Amino acid sequence: MIGRLMLHSSTKNAAHMSSGGQARLQLRTNSPLFTPMQVLFFTCMVIFSVFVVAQTAVGNTNDEAASEKPPLVRFHAWGGSAQVNGYLQWVALQVKTRFNIELQHVKLADTSDAVSRVLAEKAAGNHDNGSVDLIWINGENFAAMKKHGLLSASWVSELNNFSLTNPEENSVMTTDFGEPTLGMEAPWGKASMVFYYRSEHMKSLGLMAPKTTEQLLRFSQKAPGRFTYPVPSDYLGISFIKYAALALNKDKHSVFYQPVSDASLKTVLPPLWKYLDALHPTMWQQGDHMLRHASQLQRLVGAGELSLAFSFTASEIPSAVTRFDLPEDVRTYAMQDGSLANVHFIGLTYNSGSKAAAKTVVNFLLSPQAQAKKQEITVWGDDTVLDMTTLTNAQQALFKKEAVHPSALDKSKPTALLAEPHASWTDALRDAWYERYGARY
């Protein structure tokens, strides 16, 4: 039918053509929108772009087969900090020039996205060419990946620089929240909890920065709405709850370092609930709405809506001041009743397609040069995991102190460190919290 129609119309067309100039003139005025050249150009563009895309897609399927291409290592790490991102850019440049490895920092808003991805790959049977090579984790994400067998085991001891952390002496390098790492992840940095406050707010409120959990409650009662903590699904939120639980149960610390049980939970919860019940109504938004992400704490302090907050990276405070994200009157300090401290790690997935290159990258991250660079306040300021006694003098010199920023933590004062409770406590405390205060997503 169509064919006949077209035939018909083309014969008609021919008839018109032969019938003379008048008709031809009329037809020709319908000149095309695009000239044939333009159409050709456009088509080429489309084909070319499809080709480019297909090329990338196909290229990805045989990562290691194409030996002339440098191996690609995809490092999935939280991308919310300009300092961390900047440091990883430096690392990418270094491994490219030193080892000809292409390091791609996949910036995550939430680390569990990457955990989910590896799990989805495992579910779909992709066991040797996953899209996640390295992943920055600790605590529960590690526990989850370990439980589901998503990480390579016993690879860390192969790294030359791992011995510099002195793992025989420092058991924290091989235990992640009380959970043995079994060589599934390499230590990368150390952190402890610090508090920071707006000194001008304190002046106008006529208050002192609180030094203990009890003082914190009194502060919040006198200046309602000036403090909050993130929900326990956030890393910093659950850390605050652990800190409060430890500080309010000074006489029962030993139970926190064993796997949690109903009995031990029952003994530590009552003082915690009593404390939080009193604290919540005095908090920001009357405790009705609590922040989802720890980083929003810093924003609210910067905006002036909060006067007191806390962080797990002491160095990010002065560095945020130099980047204007926090005002100059911010001061950092450690609580007298203890600071929660832990180590963060890098895991290698079980289905990584470029394990050898990934190990080279991690070994570089553990080198004195990379660790010293990371510890610089202007770069990131994350504490090194290397044991200074294992280093040569020249290597130790790399870590020499810089001038102290007025907003930075005064490290000359001794701080009492509280080790992280056993990993099972995290879930137990969080579930109990949600049960009591409602699920806040």
Next chain:
Amino acid sequence: MFAQFTRIMRWCLLLLLCIPVLAGLVGVIFPALGYFPAIGANSFSLDVFRTLFALDDIWHMVWLSLFTGVGSTLLAMAGAFLLLATFYQSSWLEKVQGLLSPFLVFPHAAAAIALLFVLSPSGIFARLMVLGGDDAPPAAGSSFFPYDEFGFSVLLALSLKELPFIILMALSVMSQPLIKKKLLGYVNVGASLGYSPTASFFKLVAPSIFTQIKLPILAVLVFATSNVEIPLILGSNNPSTLAVAIMHWFNHIDLSMRLLASGAAVLQVAVSGVALLLFFAVEHFLMYLGKQSLMKGRRHGADALVRGIGYGIVSLYVILISTVIYAVVMYSIAKHWPFPALLPEGVTFLHWGTALEALATPLVNSLLLGMLVSTSAMLLVLFTLESEQLKPAARHANSAFSISLFLPLLVPGVAFLYGLVWFQQLVLQNAVWFHTYIAHMVYVVPYVFLSMAVAYRKFDNRYAMVAQSLGKTPWQVFYRIKLPLMLNAILVAWALGLAISFSQYLPTLLASGGTIATITTEAVASVSGSSTRLTAVYVIIQGAMPLIGFVIAWYLPGVLMKNRGASIKEKNKRRAVLHGT
């Protein structure tokens, strides 16, 4: 030949939309029924739903989703029609359209953040409020705007965002020559019978526009009930809307929560369905009221009030847009900026430097993906629409077609995207660009289609008939008559497709596994970060990117048409010379 080709294209489009959505749905329905072998759940049962409905807050969450979704859509629609009633006969209409389009192309995440900049307790308005006061710290967050437990701030933000879209859709209907003529006739009859312009609008014009833009409005409604970004940034979390909870459960560290998430995703589909039913109920009620008012025949209907509201909405947008621009630009270049001050203490380009340094690759990715997606979506849609005219499908096939076309818009994204990722892992696991392309197409094609279909179906077919009767083939009619005449609409649709592709967060992140960084994924990651100033920079970049497409759409037709006019003249001249010899 051409007709056959267009029919093949139509099938391609259909498959492109249906396969990912259906595959995605299967990928959540199985876990919802308790089947998820990866974590050792191997048997089917309804336990997941039992757990889901046993949650304390579940009905509260469902209510919040319904309330914010239906409420914002109705509010946005009312606002849009009041605006149109005020301005439809005035030359201001174009200015209003120009004013609202920035909000249209602004990605949802960026819009929500921008509202935080101006409306939060330490925002610009709070600063203005205490102007001249002492240097006291800002009110300790007990304000109404962000995070209120009733969902009003989410509702408000959603309506602010959807109103321009509804206006744009209505205007694209009204500007079609045929409809324009018909509506003008209505209005003239109304005027000669003594109806005030406002009364004629609501009694005569609005009903015919509404039927034309009903499908886009339904898409807006579903989107509003299942949107993640806005309630995530502005909504309370005690509890949150259902969609936010779903995302939270899918991303939960405890991987067995995915079963619950899948169950909730299925529930979300039902919630969106209920929202549609509610909307139909309201629609019928309004139609009943409309008929009553037609019978009564009152010549005036609260004219002054309508105009007042119309001007009120416009001034609200003017104030909001200008303060947002001020706040965002200032933050992006501010040094320290203590609370009540209206000006920062100094200017720095540190954050622009940081952002631009990191943005080269994401920018190229965004552009490449956007251009590819939008252009191919445009071609598919054009051929599909053409096939509809060349050989209209049977009635059933046609309605099946429009339902599947709207499938991606009517099935909440949070419901099928996670399932889609699982499916994509089964086939071609490493073709990340391809998967991302598909995930984008699923969202871009329907909007491009919506935007084009209105123009296309109302195209004055007599041009085509005349051309055909002069012996042009279907291809020639399509290429030489329709394309040039609809160039404006085509480019606007293309720009819209580009903007939508740019703004995709969840599809990009999930389908590419994070390996394809785009401006939007970087921006959302920066929102989870701690720098307000860096976020401001990203908001500006995100807002400016879609404008590229629209600038092209506004600028190109003029240039092309001018050239075309010139080339015709040229040819005529040449012919004249030839004839002369």
